[in-house]
Amino acid sequence: MVLDLSSELASELSQYTVITSWPAELLQRYDEEGMLQNSRVMAQLKKSTIPFSVSMDFLVNGEEHIANKTVIGLFERFEMVNSVWFPVHDVTMRRGAISFSGNKAVLPTTRLAELLYISCHVFARLSEIRRLDLRVPETLSEREIDCLNWTAAGKTSAEIAEIMMLSEHTINHYLNRATKKLDTVNRTQAVAKALRVGLIK
Known part of the structure; x- marks a missing residue:
C-alpha cells in the first residue's frame, strides 16, 4: 500500500491511498468502521520517520482494546x-508511507533494508509522475480556454459554436489544439487536466 500523508484532513484510509493491493472489502470495512481515527499505525507514522513493524503485539498494546479487537479480527480474516x-x-518533502502486509512474522534486517530502498524509489517515481501531470502545459489561447470552459459546462461543439458565434469546425479546431497542448487524448481528459492545473474553473 502507498499512502500520501500530505493532508491532515482525511478521515478515511482510502483518502490517503495512492495505490493498494489490499482487498477492496478490507479497505471498505476499515473505512466503514472508522478505524483510522484510533489507528496506532497512523499515530506512529505522524511522529516518526523510522520504519517499523506491526504485529499482534503492536495492535494489542493500546487503550482502545475493543477497537483493537475489531482491527485484529478484520486483518486476521484477510491474513494480513x-x-x-x-x-x-x-x-x-511531501510525506507518505509504504507498507507490505502478510503472514510472515519477522523479516531479516537485510530484507527490511531492501524493502526500504524499494519504498523510497517507488514513492519518488510516483511523485515524479504526479508532478508531470501537474506541470504547466503549453500556453492555451483565450479561445481555447473558452472552448474548454464551455465543454466543461456540458456544451457540444455545435452549442459552443452558437454561443461564441463561430463555426463548429473552428470550435473543433480549438478543442483539438487544446487537447494536444495539454498532452491528453480526448476532450474529457483535456477538461479534467485543465481543471486540475487551474486553467479553467
Whole structure:
C-alpha cells in the first residue's frame, strides 16, 4: 500500500491511498468502521520517520482494546496481521508511507533494508509522475480556454459554436489544439487536466 500523508484532513484510509493491493472489502470495512481515527499505525507514522513493524503485539498494546479487537479480527480474516511500514518523502518533502502486509512474522534486517530502498524509489517515481501531470502545459489561447470552459459546462461543439458565434469546425479546431497542448487524448481528459492545473474553473 502507498499512502500520501500530505493532508491532515482525511478521515478515511482510502483518502490517503495512492495505490493498494489490499482487498477492496478490507479497505471498505476499515473505512466503514472508522478505524483510522484510533489507528496506532497512523499515530506512529505522524511522529516518526523510522520504519517499523506491526504485529499482534503492536495492535494489542493500546487503550482502545475493543477497537483493537475489531482491527485484529478484520486483518486476521484477510491474513494480513503482520506488516512493515516505511515512512517516505519526496524532493518537495511531501510525506507518505509504504507498507507490505502478510503472514510472515519477522523479516531479516537485510530484507527490511531492501524493502526500504524499494519504498523510497517507488514513492519518488510516483511523485515524479504526479508532478508531470501537474506541470504547466503549453500556453492555451483565450479561445481555447473558452472552448474548454464551455465543454466543461456540458456544451457540444455545435452549442459552443452558437454561443461564441463561430463555426463548429473552428470550435473543433480549438478543442483539438487544446487537447494536444495539454498532452491528453480526448476532450474529457483535456477538461479534467485543465481543471486540475487551474486553467479553467
